[in-house]
Amino acid sequence: MIGPIELDERSRSTPLGRASPLAKLAVAVVWLGGLALTVDPRPPALLAALALASGLLLGRIPVGTLVGRLAPLGLAALVVGISNALVSPANADPAQFEVGRLGSLRLTLPAAQAGLSLGLRVVAIASLGTVFALTTDATRLTDALVQVARLPERFAYGALAAYQAVPGLSRDLTTLQQARRIRGLRQSWHPEVLLALLVLAVRHADRQAVAMDARAFGLGPRTRYRVERWRRQDTVLILISVLVLAAALATSRL
Amino acid sequence: MFQDPGSQLVMERVEDEVAFGLENRAWPLERMRARVPEALREIGLRGSERRRSTSLSGGEQQRLALAGVLAPAPPILVLDEPTANLDPDEAGHFLERLHELRSAGMTIVLIEHRAELAWPLADELLVLRSDGRQLDAGPVGAVVERQGEALLGAGVWLPSAIESRLTGQQPPATTGTPGLVPLPASSPLLSARSLSFAYDGRPAVADVDLEVAGGERICLVGRNGSGKSTLGRLLVGLLRPAAGKVRLAGREPFRLAPVALARLCGYGFQDPEQQFFRGTVAEEVRAGLEPGEAERVEPLMAALGLPLERFGERSPYRLSGGEQRRVSLAAILLRRPSLLVLDEPTFGQDRRSYEALLALLRDQVETGTAIVAATHDPRLAADLAERIVVLRGGALAADEPTERFLRDGAARLAAGWSSADVRRLPASDRP
Numbered sequence: 001m002i003g004p005i006e007l008d009e010r011s012r013s014t015p016l017g018r019a020s021p022l023a024k025l026a027v028a029v030v031w032l033g034g035l036a037l038t039v040d041p042r043p044p045a046l047l048a049a050l051a052l053a054s055g056l057l058l059g060r061i062p063v064g065t066l067v068g069r070l071a072p073l074g075l076a077a078l079v080v081g082i083s084n085a086l087v088s089p090a091n092a093d094p095a096q097f098e099v100g101r102l103g104s105l106r107l108t109l110p111a112a113q114a115g116l117s118l119g120l121r122v123v124a125i126a127s128l129g130t131v132f133a134l135t136t137d138a139t140r141l142t143d144a145l146v147q148v149a150r151l152p153e154r155f156a157y158g159a160l161a162a163y164q165a166v167p168g169l170s171r172d173l174t175t176l177q178q179a180r181r182i183r184g185l186r187q188s189w190h191p192e193v194l195l196a197l198l199v200l201a202v203r204h205a206d207r208q209a210v211a212m213d214a215r216a217f218g219l220g221p222r223t224r225y226r227v228e229r230w231r232r233q234d235t236v237l238i239l240i241s242v243l244v245l246a247a248a249l250a251t252s253r254l
Numbered sequence: 255m256f257q258d259p260g261s262q263l264v265m266e267r268v269e270d271e272v273a274f275g276l277e278n279r280a281w282p283l284e285r286m287r288a289r290v291p292e293a294l295r296e297i298g299l300r301g302s303e304r305r306r307s308t309s310l311s312g313g314e315q316q317r318l319a320l321a322g323v324l325a326p327a328p329p330i331l332v333l334d335e336p337t338a339n340l341d342p343d344e345a346g347h348f349l350e351r352l353h354e355l356r357s358a359g360m361t362i363v364l365i366e367h368r369a370e371l372a373w374p375l376a377d378e379l380l381v382l383r384s385d386g387r388q389l390d391a392g393p394v395g396a397v398v399e400r401q402g403e404a405l406l407g408a409g410v411w412l413p414s415a416i417e418s419r420l421t422g423q424q425p426p427a428t429t430g431t432p433g434l435v436p437l438p439a440s441s442p443l444l445s446a447r448s449l450s451f452a453y454d455g456r457p458a459v460a461d462v463d464l465e466v467a468g469g470e471r472i473c474l475v476g477r478n479g480s481g482k483s484t485l486g487r488l489l490v491g492l493l494r495p496a497a498g499k500v501r502l503a504g505r506e507p508f509r510l511a512p513v514a515l516a517r518l519c520g521y522g523f524q525d526p527e528q529q530f531f532r533g534t535v536a537e538e539v540r541a542g543l544e545p546g547e548a549e550r551v552e553p554l555m556a557a558l559g560l561p562l563e564r565f566g567e568r569s570p571y572r573l574s575g576g577e578q579r580r581v582s583l584a585a586i587l588l589r590r591p592s593l594l595v596l597d598e599p600t601f602g603q604d605r606r607s608y609e610a611l612l613a614l615l616r617d618q619v620e621t622g623t624a625i626v627a628a629t630h631d632p633r634l635a636a637d638l639a640e641r642i643v644v645l646r647g648g649a650l651a652a653d654e655p656t657e658r659f660l661r662d663g664a665a666r667l668a669a670g671w672s673s674a675d676v677r678r679l680p681a682s683d684r685p
Contacts, residue, residue: 009304139266161264167308172528178492179529183585184516185542192531199571200527204261211262214255215322216278223280225273225290 012137016059021141022148023234027241028128034245035124040252041117044124047248051124055131065134073126081119085111138163143228154218161208165201172200255323257335257602259315263322268294268310269303271318272325279326293325297351312478313344320351331355332363337371338602341477341630341670345371367604369411381405409606443468443624444489444593449498451484458484460648461498466624468592471615473635473656474628476645477670482628483524485645486595489626490519502593516542519593520586524601526578527571529585535573536566539585547588554584559610576607583614594618596627600634612637632674635659644669 011017016024031051035044055061088111090096096108142160145151176196177188212218256262265271272293276286294300297317302310307318316336323331333352337345349371356362356375366372373379379397381389389408390401398405398412402420405412412420444466451459459481466472466489474482487493489500491507500507503518510518523529532538539551555562558580565573570581579599586594594615600608615625615638626643627634635642635656642659644652652665659665666672 137266139270157264160266164263164266164308175523175525175528176531178487178521179523180531181512182490182492182516182519182521183529183542184513184589185531186512190531196528196531199530203527207256207258207261208264211256212264215264215275216326217264217274219278221280222277223282223286225270225277225283225286227283 011060011135014058014060014135016054016131016135017137018233019135019237020144020148020228020230020234021136022144022230023237024132024136025141026238028132030238030241031128031245032125034249035121038249038252039114039117041113041120042251043248044117044120046251047245048120048124048127050244050248051127051131055127055134059131059135061131061134066130069130069134070126073130074123077119077122077126080122081115083115084118085115088114090114139226140228143224143226147224147228148230153222157212157217158209161212162205165204165208168204169197169201173197176200255319255331255333255336257338259312259319259339262319263307263315266306267303268299268305268307268318271307272321275322275326281326289325293321296324297321312339313341313348316340316344316348317351320348324355330361330363332365334365335367335602336364337366337368339478341475342371342632342674343670343672344478345630346673349375367411367602369413373413373416381408381410383408409604409609411605442466443470444500444502446489446500447498449485449488449500450496451481451488451493452496453484458648459488459645462645462648462650464489464643464650464653466593466626468624469619469622470624470641471619471638472624472626472641472643473639474626474643474645475630475635475669475671476651480645481648482645483597484648486521486597486626486628490521490593490595491515492521513542516586516591517589518591519595520589520591522579522583522586522594522596522599524597526575526582529582530570530578533569534567535560535570535581536562538570538581539588541585543588547590550588551584554588558584558614560584574607575602576604576610579603579607579611580614583611587614587618590621590623592623594623594625596625596629598629598631599627600629600631608633630670632671642669 031047035047052066055066056063085107086105088108090108090110091106093108096110099107099109099112101107138160142156146153146156173193176193180186180188180190180193263271265274269290272290273286276289281289291300291303294303297320299314299317299321302314307315310318316339320333320336337348340348345368352362352364353375364372364376373394376394378392379394380391381397381401383389389404390397392400398416398420402416406417406420442465444464446462446464449459449462449464450457462485464485474485476482484493488495489502489507491500491502491510494508505518507515507519530538532541535555536551539555540548543551552562555565560577560580565577565581570578573581583599599611599615603611612634619625625638627638629635639656642652642654642656642665643650644659644665646668651668652659652662654662654665663672666674
């Protein structure tokens, strides 16, 4: 099911749930940037494990939820890893140590390492993103982007409205595909369907913008119903995450 | 405030939605904290503060939208068909709130097709002509006195009491229901047995049995979320039943290829825009037709008041709501399906396009097509249906002739129609 993630009261009151969404976002960005510095499989494996552990312990994400959300991304990581290992140019180098062979396909050690490293990097990205999404409220993220990061309001609330429109779009797509079927038109993924979906999305956005303006959005300075502040814990969270990243990178030998 | 609650709610949660208009007007935090619960109490949504607005029912969403526009205590409220998506009881409840606001001194401008419910609330009536200019304005009685004939002629919906007084008879739309095309009871066109369906484990239709004979006219009624649309889609093979079976002319519709399915049954979605794929009306109705069927395009479009010379090159998205509805129906009817399932076919239509639609449906019935219409519109039920099927929480709550339904308090309550003013012609006026 495509759609916004529902956070309950309990997960909102956990340490990770209380942390500023911006602090979590910063951690994710710093870690992902750090991962680009190495091709060794150890740092991404460590960081992925840490992200998942903190999601489970500090965010109290139920194991089932985490596994359910990660499963498709895990599959993607597997595909990326295997395909990269198989097409690596190192496989053609007769001097490299051969790990295995399947018919004419030859897998060498450096190729396997590169595949493992890329696959683990996808796992790390997926774990970070999933834990972030499962502990972060969309409204709070928007409030933090506007109040702490000083992003333009029209952009931030527009993005929140768009995020909320996702389930509606997925319903529109289903309806369009059903409309095709009942009219005897084949190909439920015909380009016409996507074009029609685009038309519906633009119209929806139009109506929503009018509705926002009708409620005095953009009239002038706004006040806030929900106050979003940067706290000392948020700074500490970022400092710790930088140290953790440095430690993880130190394990790499390549 | 607008018709469709889905496109006017901005924030994720109920209380943020109400606060949005206050933030935009730079209310201080303390006043907002006091006003938000108050506004929610006024429209009966207290206790839902933290709920996600998408988890509310259609009626609740519309009340939430009202709370949002009411919170800053505006001196004037403009509402554009706010009850269009609601079942009759929810619509009545919504209009009661408006009545309270009016008693409290608020000025309300209400744009509304539901004359029966809305007119009694009005102090003044403003009638616009089709070119946007004012036809008349003033107290309801005086406007009806001066402009009665013009209102009837312009296709404005009128409360039925006023309408019968003006015409001296029953309204033209209800002067007759078409005769039945009797079919042997042993061979229904469609039969559904213990039909069930669930979305992500949430049951939407549960254990429904239904039979439809050729040429039958059925209205499917029930509150928002009672499973009407889902059942309709199951009947025409757009959804695969989780349990149970549908047989349509001896076949299982969801197993049919699109080409065969479209010649057996048609489905009209609530929003005609959700079924347009081409840039012009002519291309739209011709899409996927076989050579023999293409010959039917011109006469049918002319009969629907959409002659191709005038409408053929226009974009379907730029037509009026009534015209869009007829284009989408034309695209279905060209394949001459024997079962037509329609989702809220009269949604947002003025009286003229309503009458055109009704005439079209009656013609279909005479050729033996069965019609199943999911609707909140009491007028359609009275004008079209010989049988009413009531769904409640996905299950069949009643399945009975229209006459009996109208006297069946329990069935009407289950449908959300307990307050609906459904008038049926005296039996002597009908064939």
